[in-house]
Amino acid sequence: MRLSQLFTKTSKTVPADETARSAQLLIQAGFIHKEMAGVYAYLPLGKQVLDNIAQIVREEMNGIGGNEVSMSILQPKDIWEKTGRWDNEKVDNWFKTKLLNGTELGISLTNEEPITDMLHEFISSYKDLPIYIYQIGNKFRNELRAKSGLLRGREFLMKDLYSFSRNQAEHDEFYEKAAEAYMRIYSRLGIGDSTYRTYASGGIFSQFSDEFQVLSDVGEDTIYVDENRRIAVNKEVFTDEILTQLGLNRDELVEQRAVEVGNIFPLGSKYSDALGVYFTDEQGGQQSIIMGCYGLGISRLMGLLAEHFADDKGLVWPEAVAPAKVYLARLGDNPDVVKQADELYNLLTAADIQVLYDDRDVRPGEKFADADLLGIPHRVVVSDKTVSSGTYEWKRRKAQAAEQVSAEQLLKTLGIDA
């Protein structure tokens, strides 16, 4: 994309109403726009990052047999009454609304009820199971207090997968596969080393749920990490009794702040039973379906990555999620420079490499500053110098100094076989 055609702009000043570094940078760089507290618009560059994260999640979910769907955020009241969760006493952060005729509706904060109810139409035999269904969509929670930009919003993008298994063993097997897929996702996003599978409270379905916690000063959770075993325990279940049960030694645990970027938990047959969705087994008997829920906050991950990968000059996106791979800065409008830059832009674009082409009529310093602020992994400069020397100037976002490279070297570095 040509920057001259991008409607967003960067800002030299930090927004006064954000304190989280990630939110400040994302707004300064024009990735997101705050519409109200806890509610953000994703602008072209931010949308691209969000899509990139979602795509990685999608690939990993498909890899373990997930079926992607997209369900409405409007939900009928009756199915929630069947599971006992419509009452505000039970779930107090609902957004609810009404049809003109007065019928009450819920606005999606999670999806167990609608997705399970849908299965009346498709599940009847043991041959129909197991199945794994997920969606990537907006969720709404009426938080008393939104904070830290994308890390805790009232509207957020979440991947939620639900598993439907014939028995506990089948469920357990998938549950572990899902946990492994989650760790692969975090590794692909570049935060594998600081992400811990964490024992957390399991609610009424099981003793524990598994959270995926990324170490971060801006985290709202406190966890106790066993660095050797690469696992952690959430403060909410941090008792001597539980440590003993888990075989953990209190002296080997380190207290850390962390951001929850995923949470998976067993649901038993609570929802399937409540909604009357059963299957017929090999003997012709009616059996309960064992469910599991697997959430992963995609917009929260974007905020976390912005927080995690940044320096004093701006964002530093991992290549896997960056809105573009290359920032092509054209210095000046000398016809030869324009020609060399246009040609490179066309070549890279034709090779399916995303390029932010800075073809604006602004001074070099501004282009460099923006390249840094936006956090694009590779910066390529085309100028009078590069035209006369027949080279390109290339620099990684993380590198201190730029290098002069040949066209062949550049293309090779960017992963193109010239």
Place this chain on the structure above:
RNA sequence: CGGGGUGUAGCGCAGCUUGGUAGCGCGCCGCGUUCGGGACGCGGAGGUCGUGGGUUCAAAUCCCGCCACCCCGACCA
């Protein structure tokens, strides 16, 4: 929801104590000089001072209500 704080031009802020109808920086527009790390000069445009009411000859400024935003805490199926 409890406690604290803030709303003045697109953004960041000053002015408010001691009422006299608004100012700075960035950004924006025009002209010129510039052009490898956010240039400089000159000339411009842009504000019902969050909102409603009150006090006063006069309110950004004082008083009351409301709204929004931020921080700490609580909350987070």
